[in-house]
Amino acid sequence: MYSFNYQRATSVEQARERLQEQPGARLLAGGQSLVASMKLRLTDPAELVDLGGIASLAGIRVEGRTVTIGAMTRHAEVAASAELQRALPSLAALAGGIADRMVRNMGTLGGSVANNDPAADYPSAVLALDATVITDRRRIVADAFFLGMFQTALEADELITAIEFKVPRRAAYVKYRHPASRYAIVGVYVADFGSGVRVAVTGAGPGVFRIPEMERALGGKFAPESVAGIQIPSEGLNADIHAGAEYRAEMVTVMATRAVERVLSEPASW
């Protein structure tokens, strides 16, 4: 690890000022991705600006059919929230399936979404639930936020403050997970809003993506057989030591079918 300065911000304004004054500075949330890459010397920030002391960045608020979660809310808090388990159980379950207990106690929603790891779980929820990423200066809809592997629409000095999720009528997330890290080799989030269905895939490609063909099919008939025959092309999908591109393409169909089955096995929210 290279040497760096450490600052603990007490407000969003102070954090933003540090980023603007020191272009080599990076925000520190739970450190579960950033510190790991610093240890490997893959990244070399001149300064870390810790968001852990900004109380306004944490918390979960449910208002009607909108759920707002602060950027610094830890995965463990999202998983354990009784309010969220009632309003949006698929999101609480997703958080409970991230990594292990230690990572869930440190990792944050904002850190995961800003990092946009191609195998991370939260980006699929943000995209499937038609969420809005709220930053210190603007609101960015999910369809415009994720730009590709570790790439987002965030400016270098921009800070996520919260994410606003729409509550669907019913939804489920199913992943084929890596047995050690629990990152998604392929994960599919299906959300039925009554007025339309959104299907978001993580793990399979360089970034999270939607499958319009499955969305149309499920909008016509919400049933496993509507997606069980839809194959996505393997070109451009990830291929690594864990799984090849053709296998991942196959697993997208399998996970989507299981997600629809899970949706149908649970009561609708409204």
Ligand SMILES: Cc1cc2nc3c(=O)[nH]c(=O)nc-3n(C[C@H](O)[C@H](O)[C@H](O)COP(=O)(O)OP(=O)(O)OC[C@H]3O[C@@H](n4cnc5c(N)ncnc54)[C@H](O)[C@@H]3O)c2cc1C
């Ligand atoms: C062993 C292990 C297993 C894991 N398994 C999974 C898994 O199964 N599924 C999964 O989804 N993830 C997994 N993760 C990742 C984990 O969920 C992390 O919590 C997540 O990547 C975000 O980390 P963090 O909140 O600690 O952010 P950090 O590591 O602190 O930051 C990550 C990046 O986001 C930036 N950032 C942080 N907060 C903000 C903000 N508010 N605004 C703008 N930029 C910000 C930072 O500058 C940095 O670039 C795993 C991690 C580990 C170590």
